[in-house]
Amino acid sequence: MKPPTRRSLIYLFGIIAIAMAASCKRIETLSPASESLAAHNKALLAGPTKPNVIVILADDIGYEVPAVNGGISYQTPNIDQIANTGMRFTQCRASPLCSPSRFALMTGKYNFRNYTTWGVMGQNEQTLATLFKSAGYTTLAAGKWQFDGGDASIHALGFDDYSVWNPYEIASSGSQGSNYKDPKVYQNGAYEPDTSNLGKYSDDIFTDYVKNFIEVNQANNFFIYYATCLCHAPYSPTPDDPAFATWNPADRLNDTAYFSSMVRYMDKKIGEIITKLQELGLYENTVILFSGDNGTPHHIFSVVDSTAVEGGKGSTLEAGIHVPLVVSWPNGITSPGTINNNLIDFPDIMATCADIAEADVSGFGTLDGISFYNQLTGAAYTPRPWSYNYYNPHTNSGNNKLREWVQDSTYKLYITVNNNYRFYNIKNDPNELAAIKKRNMTPGEKTIYNNFKSILTTMGP
Structure with missing residues (x-):
């Protein structure tokens, strides 16, 4: 392991611990609920509409990043709010790299069933979006796509609308354009002119698109998959950093000292989505799920319980696969501040969403997920007894073994x-x-x- 740079050490040990106010909320550790509570929650669910669902997948955010998980290096008040108004899972596992994880999340299957090429998903796959469409939802993909195929694949995989970066898996990442300042954004079957996004920031564009989609579809049930570009490399200034105005993304600045502000900006964008839901009176009937696609990268050092922790992206160690998962369902469904110590695998998200949307997935082929829906609603449940991973990344890197x-x-x-x-x-x-x-x-x-x-x-x- 390379030693951290002087600037990284300054960044690591110069951070100011965030003062945490004592919470007046009752914190519970999840345990199987009674049948009477299950019946109560079933009655709550019998409302006029199903809940809206927003899945937010952060790039390169390991378990130690959100402050609610015990870290003190980053400010994440909005992610913490999702946890404190809902359920925080302490034992969620993804794959060590993004593409395998995203396949498992999107299709509900372990990688040996359908993952053969980095970043390329077959148009015949059944996905979270096709699941929700079958249940009458309007669907949106925003942010990092990374499933290839552009407009044809995005629609074939179940999305009605989209605003994305990386619509095609191109061998040279440079040809995908900037994923932050002056971003290369793909909408309506074409890239937007480069001049239209000069000086703009990718996750500003995608968050605004999400908020507009919510407003337009507020009378419908909607599903949103927002895969943020943040906080993947290159580590660079956000619009809240003074250096942003003069930063040229073509220089490919990659300074880990900016990682903290990138986390803060990602959390800010999540807060804007929450605020939009609240303004439109939709927050109480919207399930928000936040997770990360793999561990934090190497050479990113975070402080957890007074201990410096290095990220492990790309590694099968816990630092590479242990990711945050918080779920909010405020409409009297999920008890606020519940801590869930049960095992969760990424394919479980598909199974859970099927229960939330009351969707029929009998035609989806073999699915590997175990729904944690009853854990969210307080009904009786059987926890997942083990977690499994078949990791064959199909990259061009030297660490490309099964x-x-x-x-x-x-x-x-x-x-x-x-x-x-x-x-x-x-x-x-x-x-x-x-x-x-x-x-x-x-x-x-x-x-x-x-x-x-x-x-x-x-x-x-």
Whole structure:
């Protein structure tokens, strides 16, 4: 690992801890609810309309970034608000890189079923958007697309409207244009003229598009998938930074000292969407789900509980796959401030959305998700017993090998290409430095090892 730069150290240790006011909200740890509460919530759901749903997927935001998860390096009051008015999940896992994660999120399937090429999704896939369209929702994609195919694919994959960056997966990332200042934005089947966005910022454009879509469709049920460009590299000034006015994005400035302000600006944009919903009287009947697509990048150092933590994007370690997940459903459905310690896999979001929208997904083929809808509503539930990942990134990088594993929140078992197994206690050994040998396993660990091994023999292609 390269040592941090002097500026990174200044950025890391010069931050001011955010004063956290004592909350008057009651914080609960989730446990299976009674049938009477389930019946109560069922009655609440029997309103005149289904809830609107907004899925916000941040780029390169690991679990440690939102302040509500214990970090003190960044200001995230709006993400924290989603958690404090809803449910905060502490054990959500994605893939180590964005494209595999987005496939799992969008299609509800583990990667071995449909992920073959970086950033290219087949137009025949059933997605979150086709799910919501089948249930009568109007749909929007905003921000980073990264599924290829431009206008044809965006519509084929279920979206009625869109304003995106990266509509085609082009070999040279430079030809995709800036993802921040002077952005290359794709709408209505074509790129907007470069001159129309000079001096503008991508996530300003996309957030405004989202807010306009909400206003136009306020009488309809709508689903919005907003994949922010923030906070991916290049690390650069936002419109709230003095350096933004003179910054030339063609210089490809990449200074990690700007990461903090990028997080703050991303949170600000989320706040604008919340405010729009409140102004239109839609907030109470809108489910907002926020997550990150993979761990924070290497060389981004964050402080959590007085400890400096380095991001692990691209790694199968916890730092690369442990992501934030907060869900707000204010209309008396989700108890405010609930903490959920159950396992969540990205395909679970599809299953949960199907329950929220009352959508029929019987024609979607094999789906791998387990719905956490009952956990949101307070009904009885059975938590996911294990988390699985089939990670074959299909990149041009040197770290392009298949990794496959099963885990819970304490133990993790890999199967190697040679059908060998490596077993770790990821709580005690988060960097996976010392695999547990069979002869040293406790009886309980042997039971977990054998269970995980049996799962691995049945998963995969």
